[in-house]
Amino acid sequence: MKNCKDIENSLPLYLDNLLSSADKRAVEEHLKSCPKCSKALVQLQKTGNLVDGLGEVEPPPWFKQKIMARVREEADKKSFAQKWFYPLRIKIPIQVFATIFITVLAVYIYRAGNEQFKEVIPSQAPTPVMEAEKDKLSEQTTELSEADKTVVKKKVSAKKGIRDEEMVMYDVSPGSSAPKTQELKKAIPQENIPATAGNTASLVKRERAADKKDASYSALMAKQAEPAKAMPPPSVELERKKEGYVLGASVKQSRAPEAQSVMPKITISVRVGDLNIVVGEVEKLLTKHEAKKVVKQMPEGKAIITAELKIKNLKNFIAQLKTIGQIEEKGMPVDSVEGDILVVIEIINN
Amino acid sequence: MLWMSNIIDNKKLMTADEDIEYVVLCQKGDTEAFGVLVERHQKKMLNIAYRMMGDYDEACDVTQEAFLSAYKSIKKFKAEAKFSTWLYRIVVNYSKNRLKQLRNITQRESFSIDDSGEMKIEGALCQSFAKDANPGAQMEKREREAQVQKCITSLDEEYREVLVLRDIQGLSYEEIKDILKIPEGTVKSRLSRARNALKGCLVRVIGDL
Numbered sequence: 428m429k430n431c432k433d434i435e436n437s438l439p440l441y442l443d444n445l446l447s448s449a450d451k452r453a454v455e456e457h458l459k460s461c462p463k464c465s466k467a468l469v470q471l472q473k474t475g476n477l478v479d480g481l482g483e484v485e486p487p488p489w490f491k492q493k494i495m496a497r498v499r500e501e502a503d504k505k506s507f508a509q510k511w512f513y514p515l516r517i518k519i520p521i522q523v524f525a526t527i528f529i530t531v532l533a534v535y536i537y538r539a540g541n542e543q544f545k546e547v548i549p550s551q552a553p554t555p556v557m558e559a560e561k562d563k564l565s566e567q568t569t570e571l572s573e574a575d576k577t578v579v580k581k582k583v584s585a586k587k588g589i590r591d592e593e594m595v596m597y598d599v600s601p602g603s604s605a606p607k608t609q610e611l612k613k614a615i616p617q618e619n620i621p622a623t624a625g626n627t628a629s630l631v632k633r634e635r636a637a638d639k640k641d642a643s644y645s646a647l648m649a650k651q652a653e654p655a656k657a658m659p660p661p662s663v664e665l666e667r668k669k670e671g672y673v674l675g676a677s678v679k680q681s682r683a684p685e686a687q688s689v690m691p692k693i694t695i696s697v698r699v700g701d702l703n704i705v706v707g708e709v710e711k712l713l714t715k716h717e718a719k720k721v722v723k724q725m726p727e728g729k730a731i732i733t734a735e736l737k738i739k740n741l742k743n744f745i746a747q748l749k750t751i752g753q754i755e756e757k758g759m760p761v762d763s764v765e766g767d768i769l770v771v772i773e774i775i776n777n
Numbered sequence: 778m779l780w781m782s783n784i785i786d787n788k789k790l791m792t793a794d795e796d797i798e799y800v801v802l803c804q805k806g807d808t809e810a811f812g813v814l815v816e817r818h819q820k821k822m823l824n825i826a827y828r829m830m831g832d833y834d835e836a837c838d839v840t841q842e843a844f845l846s847a848y849k850s851i852k853k854f855k856a857e858a859k860f861s862t863w864l865y866r867i868v869v870n871y872s873k874n875r876l877k878q879l880r881n882i883t884q885r886e887s888f889s890i891d892d893s894g895e896m897k898i899e900g901a902l903c904q905s906f907a908k909d910a911n912p913g914a915q916m917e918k919r920e921r922e923a924q925v926q927k928c929i930t931s932l933d934e935e936y937r938e939v940l941v942l943r944d945i946q947g948l949s950y951e952e953i954k955d956i957l958k959i960p961e962g963t964v965k966s967r968l969s970r971a972r973n974a975l976k977g978c979l980v981r982v983i984g985d986l
Binding site: 435438439467478479480485486490491499 | 806808811812815816819820823824827828833836837840841844845848849918921922925926929940944945965968969970972973975976979980
């Protein structure tokens with residue numbers, strides 16, 4: 428026989444009809460004889476009724492909208508992550524391979540660029556080049572005449588003028604209008620204009636010191652050809668030379684990074700009958716041989732054409748020049764077959 | 778009796794999960810499909826939370842958080858149980874966690890949870906019975922409900938949750954077992970104690986039932 432405590436504990440299950448038939452019978456037997464437990468059963472039934480009678484609360488207005496607003500907000504965040512990372516099994520390997528590919532590509536490009544960089548390095552390491560040139564100059568000082576010295580310096584200074592890769596052709600004869608100062612500065616042989624021309628002389632004065640060495644060189648060249656006509660006043664030339672030597676060094680220092688590799692130079696004198704016809708022919712010949720930076724100057728009784736030629740084309744060019752007139756070559760022997768050479772062609776009336 | 782009829786109703790519900798179609802859509806990224814699930818379950822979720830907490834505003838917050846949490850982890854839902862079971866588990870857990878937080882806050886502030894609870898319960902009941910025509914009966918019913926809710930809130934959480942799920946929400950023992958992840962025998966014994974405890978509380982509060 429169960430006591431009241433056990434029966435009271437069984438009453439909720441009895442009401443739910445969850446007791447076994449034996450337990451159910453035992454509860455019913457007890458209830459008949461126990462008013463306390465019977466009362467407890469009634470109270471339990473009333474409690475059940477009270478709980479059943481509890482009303483449901485309604486959600487506040489816009490409850491669903493509020494929830495969905497937050498859900499959409501979350502979905503936006505999620506979609507951003509999904510865009511980049513999900514599904515992981517596909518996107519992560521793609522990202523890994525892409526990263527590796529970009530890294531390899533970057534290394535490859537860097538290495539390829541490095542080779543090109545090495546090609547440029549000799550010209551970008553100005554100090555040794557300049558030093559070498561200076562040494563060369565000092566060695567030659569004892570052997571060469573003053574004119575020869577300026578030739579060597581010309582080689583150095585001429586290179587500094589080489590910036591424009593396009594073919595440049597200026598006619599800077601005394602009568603023609605001079606190009607703008609800036610352009611003049613870029614053009615290499617413009618300073619070859621004899622200092623006797625007033626307007627040109629003023630321009631030349633404004634040129635950099637290195638360019639002035641060229642001017643003195645051209646003056647000397649002119650002196651060799653026609654001493655009486657082309658030679659500038661000795662005092663002026665002397666002054667220029669001084670400036671050239673002093674200022675040239677500072678220019679070399681300040682513009683050292685710009686200095687390109689030193690280009691070999693050759694001077695060819697051509698003696699001809701008709702100056703104007705031959706000048707045209709020589710120009711055609713230069714164009715045919717892919718000459719760059721062709722600059723023509725026509726002082727009285729002669730023409731000076733300066734151009735850059737590929738060394739491999741030089742031999743052929745000279746051979747064809749020989750068919751035009753009697754030629755005389757001056758300049759440094761060319762060792763390499765690659766690269767460019769500065770060619771100064773003096774066409775002199777016979 | 779409702780306690781009996783609930784068992785039969787829930788057996789029918791267990792046969793098919795009508796939410797699964799929308800759950801699959803949500804899992805495929807259709808946010809709007811979740812709206813259908815919110816529409817279907819918001820009232821029941823809110824009522825579970827409300828009966829667990831006895832505070833309407835807190836219940837609204839907890840229900841929102843529970844829905845958001847459900848959305849975040851909807852891909853983890855494996856359809857091993859009904860979606861509603863899974864959802865109710867979330868709201869019960871959120872309610873219990875929130876109650877714990879509130880208990881800590883109340884302890885710190887030396888504030889009586891019973892007093893505040895009563896006030897808020899009455900507020901919610903005002904909303905619940907706003908449509909009743911007879912003001913006197915309305916007042917009496919509201920007062921009785923507040924007393925019942927106060928007694929429910931006074932129960933231990935483990936008794937409260939089974940009482941709310943079984944006697945108020947009418948879920949089956951099977952569902953309650955799944956929601957609370959406890960054996961069915963434990964559900965029955967807890968429910969038995971919960972009902973007796975509620976009866977004892979109501980006798981103390983109301984007098985002779």
